[in-house]
Amino acid sequence: MSKEIKDIDLVIIGGGPAGLTAAIYAARANMEALLLEDKFIGGQVKNSYTIENYPGFKNISGADLADLMQEQAEEAGANIDEFDIIENVKFNDEERLIETEEAIYRAKTVILATGAVPKKLPIKNEEKFFGKGIHYCAVCDGAMYKDKVVGVVGGGNSALEEAIFLTNFVKKVYIIRRKDSFNGEKSVIDKVMNNEKIEVLFNKDLVDVEGENFVTKAIIKDTKTGEISEVQLEALFGYIGTEPKTAIFREYIKLNEYGYVLTDGNMRTNIKGVYAAGDVREKEYRQITTAVSDGTIAALEAEKFLNKLK
CATH class of the missing domain: 3.50.50.60 (FAD/NAD(P)-binding domain)
Structure with missing residues (x-):
């Protein structure tokens, strides 16, 4: 049986702070968006025992912060699909396809927020x-x-x-x-x-x-x-560093020599309508706060791109 093809405004790949922030902004903008995460929501931050440098919290566990982000995204109306494996993608300037175990999503825009894993x-x-x-x-x-x-x-x-x-x-x-x-x-x-x-x-x-x-x-x-x-x-x-999770889309997206996604300051990749945010992106500082910033910008840019298509 062939998989159903679903048209959608935005697919966010990755459920860490960058992806969750993008989901919050997308939901508030009334975009039809889906966040796909192949493991647990929260990303690496979920494994942090204590966080003392995130504004608004003098001290909070990574698990609690991730749960609050997820709760906020869902209350804003974000559609989050946890433990959904992405089997294949195909990106070009005209078409952006994401295939999971259950369906094929034909997305107008995509935000890559897959993060990184420990070396x-x-x-x-x-x-x-x-x-x-x-x-x-x-x-x-x-x-x-x-x-x-x-x-x-x-x-x-x-x-x-x-x-x-x-x-x-x-x-x-x-x-x-x-x-x-x-x-x-x-x-x-x-x-x-x-x-x-x-x-x-x-x-x-x-x-x-x-x-x-x-x-x-x-x-x-x-x-x-x-x-x-x-x-x-x-x-x-x-704890000797991290490696970006970019293998599944490296055929289409320009990466640096270490496998991180190359973007401009507005999170745009080499493919129109495809953005990257968080630890997966080439940048000097990888913090929760910078991931959140990236997710914000990526979602706003995706909204702008969608408005031009209308």
Whole structure:
């Protein structure tokens, strides 16, 4: 049986802060819009233990902030389809098609807000121990290691904040940092350095992990002397950056060398009527606030484009 073809004003691909913001603006503009998310609504922000730099909230969990955004979008009239897998897309200046498991959407405009996913740790045994000591979400998996010793690999805000979060459960956290300083905010760095459960291993690079069925130790290398040593631990949480989720539309949309979508300042891509917003887009700063800004602009530009078609 062939799939039904549905004409629609706007399809938003991705349900993180950028996509949800775009959905709010689209709903308020009375656009016929659909937000498609192949996993859970909220994106990476959903996994943040605490957020202290989003205006209006002195302190809020990522899950709570994502839920509030979703609630606001739905109350505004946004149509959100969670856990709907996109099987194929076809974009050109005349036609924008998005095929899911249930239907084919012929959209007048599209906003790409697929975000990014954590980079895998570049070690030999990553696949062997994934889920068995190798993790990328402390909020999701940290409680598994109550009263254990764990490690965090990275040096940005995400790594530091998740290390702090892990101290709620574990006995000790090693932060494995290949440089002699962090990239995070000073307030977060101060919390890390003053936490008695955290030990920072500066100038140390992760070589690999070892164990039988589960991780039991990390092999690290001194980046200055080359000396190899071992750290006894039961889990490693990787926070070494992200990779954009652009594989499904890279045939049509111009990307930079790292796979991020190229746009102008108004979120426009190389295809007419197709916009990009949030972490999937090439830009210097990737914060919740910048994602929200991108989503706003993309939705307003989509509205403008639709008005020209009428």
